[in-house]
Amino acid sequence: MSSFIERISELVVGSVESVSPDAVSVLLELDAPQATALNTGTPTAFPRLNGYVLIPNETGATVAHIIWIGIERSPYPKRSGFKDFGLIDLPFPLRKMTVTPVGTLTARRERETGVTHYNLVRGVVAFPSVGDQVLMPTPEQVEAIIAGKDTDRRVPIGISPLASTAKIMVDPDKLFGRHLAVLGNTGSGKSCTVAGLVRWSIEAADRAKRDSATAINTRFIILDPNGEYSRAFADLTGRVRVFRAGDEENPFLLPAWMWNSHEWTAVTHAQPGAQRPLLMQSLRDLRAGRSTREPLHVGIVRQVRLFKSRTLAYIADGTGTSYTDFVPLLNCCHLFQNLVEVMRDFEGRVEEADPAREHIQALAARAEEFVARHVVQRGGRPTYNAPNVAEFQTFIPLFDAVEQALPAVPMAEEISEDAPTPFDVRLIADHVDALSADTATNANVANFIATLTLRIRSLLADRRLSPVIAPEHPPTFANWLEGLLGNAAGSNGQVAIIDLSLIPADVTHIVIAVLGRIVFEASQRYQKQHAEGKALPTVLILEEAHTFVHKGTEDEADIVSPSRLCRQAFERIAREGRKFGLGLVLSSQRPYELSPTVLAQCNTFLLHRLVNDADQNLVARLVPDNVAGLLKELPSLPTRLAVLLGWATPIPVLVEVNELFDYQRPRSADPDFWEVWTLANPRPVDWPRVAREWTGDEE
Numbered sequence: 001m002s003s004f005i006e007r008i009s010e011l012v013v014g015s016v017e018s019v020s021p022d023a024v025s026v027l028l029e030l031d032a033p034q035a036t037a038l039n040t041g042t043p044t045a046f047p048r049l050n051g052y053v054l055i056p057n058e059t060g061a062t063v064a065h066i067i068w069i070g071i072e073r074s075p076y077p078k079r080s081g082f083k084d085f086g087l088i089d090l091p092f093p094l095r096k097m098t099v100t101p102v103g104t105l106t107a108r109r110e111r112e113t114g115v116t117h118y119n120l121v122r123g124v125v126a127f128p129s130v131g132d133q134v135l136m137p138t139p140e141q142v143e144a145i146i147a148g149k150d151t152d153r154r155v156p157i158g159i160s161p162l163a164s165t166a167k168i169m170v171d172p173d174k175l176f177g178r179h180l181a182v183l184g185n186t187g188s189g190k191s192c193t194v195a196g197l198v199r200w201s202i203e204a205a206d207r208a209k210r211d212s213a214t215a216i217n218t219r220f221i222i223l224d225p226n227g228e229y230s231r232a233f234a235d236l237t238g239r240v241r242v243f244r245a246g247d248e249e250n251p252f253l254l255p256a257w258m259w260n261s262h263e264w265t266a267v268t269h270a271q272p273g274a275q276r277p278l279l280m281q282s283l284r285d286l287r288a289g290r291s292t293r294e295p296l297h298v299g300i301v302r303q304v305r306l307f308k309s310r311t312l313a314y315i316a317d318g319t320g321t322s323y324t325d326f327v328p329l330l331n332c333c334h335l336f337q338n339l340v341e342v343m344r345d346f347e348g349r350v351e352e353a354d355p356a357r358e359h360i361q362a363l364a365a366r367a368e369e370f371v372a373r374h375v376v377q378r379g380g381r382p383t384y385n386a387p388n389v390a391e392f393q394t395f396i397p398l399f400d401a402v403e404q405a406l407p408a409v410p411m412a413e414e415i416s417e418d419a420p421t422p423f424d425v426r427l428i429a430d431h432v433d434a435l436s437a438d439t440a441t442n443a444n445v446a447n448f449i450a451t452l453t454l455r456i457r458s459l460l461a462d463r464r465l466s467p468v469i470a471p472e473h474p475p476t477f478a479n480w481l482e483g484l485l486g487n488a489a490g491s492n493g494q495v496a497i498i499d500l501s502l503i504p505a506d507v508t509h510i511v512i513a514v515l516g517r518i519v520f521e522a523s524q525r526y527q528k529q530h531a532e533g534k535a536l537p538t539v540l541i542l543e544e545a546h547t548f549v550h551k552g553t554e555d556e557a558d559i560v561s562p563s564r565l566c567r568q569a570f571e572r573i574a575r576e577g578r579k580f581g582l583g584l585v586l587s588s589q590r591p592y593e594l595s596p597t598v599l600a601q602c603n604t605f606l607l608h609r610l611v612n613d614a615d616q617n618l619v620a621r622l623v624p625d626n627v628a629g630l631l632k633e634l635p636s637l638p639t640r641l642a643v644l645l646g647w648a649t650p651i652p653v654l655v656e657v658n659e660l661f662d663y664q665r666p667r668s669a670d671p672d673f674w675e676v677w678t679l680a681n682p683r684p685v686d687w688p689r690v691a692r693e694w695t696g697d698e699e
């Protein structure tokens with residue numbers, strides 16, 4: 001048996017020639033292994049790209065990752081031992097490699113057993129110096145580098161192709177706690193990886209749970225626009241809730257009363273000015289159970305209080321930050337334009353002799369003056385001038401005067417237009433119409449409102465959509481939440497799959513925005529109510545993330561659109577979700593098109609094959625670790641191979657994701673042209689049926 005020193009010397013493969021923070025060049029010994037190394041005890045491929053070497057230092061060893069291997073012809077060969085002065089020096093091939101330091105391996109020897117435990121820590125404590133020896137890691141060391149001895153790494157996700165015995169385990173707290181992005185081209189294996197992560201997490205939790213009598217307490221919510229995932233979990237009966245539009249047993253429902261006012265505005269394209277306030281008023285009325293109209297003076301007082309509170313908010317913000325930037329400034333001018341319209345409208349409806357009338361007129365005139373001063377038409381386009389605090393202050397006495405001139409209205413507890421209070425969704429168009437009949441004094445406004453109610457009616461009349469947003473038997477909000485987020489004991493399953501494949505494409509954005517927002521708010525509220533402020537760990541998975549959290553463009557800043565709401569909902573989850581125990585998993589083919597805010601908040605990345613240049617560059621800029629070499633492999637990664645890097649792993653590693661059996665894979669097999677062409681696989685065609693379905697004709 002060889003001594004310790006001898007063993008170390010057997011492992012030396014070269015020495016350091018030059019050092020810079022991101023690259024160390026190493027001269028390989030003449031007798032260093034070539035192709036297959038036996039000196040570690042087990043045959044290992046060496047030297048090999050993406051393999052690891054160790055450079056011992058005072059704290060342990062710096063782990064470095066091989067990024068380049070080559071031969072350089074040097075005039076002075078390194079000769080050991082014999083004198084050969086008589087020989088002519090011919091250029092001599094020397095093997096060299098470039099490595100990047102990625103972490104530090106520390107060793108702890110157990111006194112009694114003499115077993116050495118290795119532990120890998122992130123970061124490089126000491127850079128090597130010229131002449132330092134470079135060692136090949138032993139299989140135990142490779143395993144410690146790749147799999148880690150960290151006891152928190154509990155979920156196996158794959159193996160390392162560099163050391164085929166080393167299982168790669170991850171710590172779910174780290175993987176899901178700070179958001180994960182799974183990126184790669186189509187067909188590179190993202191959906192399989194995501195399905196695997198969920199499955200392996202559940203299996204690991206099952207093995208480790210403390211109480212065999214109850215179900216494990218995991219909460220995964222998969223937003224599945226293509227309807228791929230229900231198949232992947234079909235074998236886990238009773239543990240997965242699949243919600244699908246039109247399903248008999250478990251229909252996907254998203255009653256429109258759950259939408260907040262922004263979501264309503266986005267879906268109905270309600271314009272600022274006349275349409276939006278009416279829509280808001282209707283929402284408030286219906287949520288408060290008021291389908292009958294309130295007396296005129298109550299309406300006026302309510303509006304005046306609303307505008308007053310908004311104006312006070314501008315005054316309170318004395319720094320002016322909220323009304324000098326373009327978008328807030330625009331909103332501010334819209335607010336006062338609105339005030340003009342609303343007051344002019346009331347003016348037409350109060351009695352001639354009503355003492356409030358002159359105050360209403362005064363308020364409207366002042367607001368008109370304000371708008372004229374701040375909204376200037378320049379070359380056919382409006383430009384906006386910033387107001388100052390004193391101007392806002394002039395409105396306050398005018399508001400008060402109107403309110404005092406009217407009969408007293410108690411400060412009723414206002415029901416918010418945003419609260420998910422159930423109401424009969426089908427009444428909303430009629431209610432808006434009724435309000436508009438009361439208010440609209442001129443035909444133009446009435447027509448303008450009619451376009452809004454037309455849109456609401458056609459939305460509710462959509463054959464595919466109406467059972468989802470205006471179901472006949474709507475669930476209670478509590479039951480609905482339980483279906484989405486799972487019940488207390490986890491007895492209704494550990495995974496919720498929202499299959500959105502049957503939802504009309506034009507509303508999937510808003511549906512995903514609403515689901516994202518509600519999941520976020522539910523986590524937030526759970527934590528607030530918890531006696532010790534603890535969070536409920538929940539994982540929200542979004543497929544095709546580039547479609548739903550697209551990076552924004554400047555010119556859409558002032559429109560409330562479904563895609564903007566969707567992006568905002570997920571940007572908020574990405575920024576704040578961690579505090580409320582909500583982890584996000586995004587799967588996307590085009591990281592370049594994803595919202596940078598969301599991507600920047602992802603701390604762990606699983607990168608599959610990425611061919612596009614822009615995508616690769618983006619990823620290279622985002623990732624925290626020094627992984628130039630590994631990322632160069634991205635365009636050539638085969639399916640199932642991925643680079644795991646970021647928070648969940650101390651150093652970036654190449655993972656061969658565990659294989660899923662056919663029945664465990666999401667439904668997304670590559671199309672089998674040949675089989676169909678050659679009639680090996682029949683494909684009956686029924687276009688009339690497709691056409692009927694498409695046009696909405698009953699079958």
Ligand SMILES: Nc1ncnc2c1ncn2[C@@H]1O[C@H](COP(=O)(O)OP(=O)(O)OP(=O)(O)O)[C@@H](O)[C@H]1O
Nearest residue numbers: 186187188189190191192640657658659660668669
């Ligand atoms: N872990 C795995 N186990 C078994 N097969 C896999 C695995 N990963 C990928 N595959 C194979 O690769 C195919 C494509 O994978 P997948 O559907 O996950 O790609 P994708 O990246 O989600 O593609 P898209 O972007 O088009 O949705 C699968 O149908 C499957 O045959």
Ligand SMILES: [Mg+2]
Nearest residue numbers: 190191192668
């Ligand atoms: Mg996919």
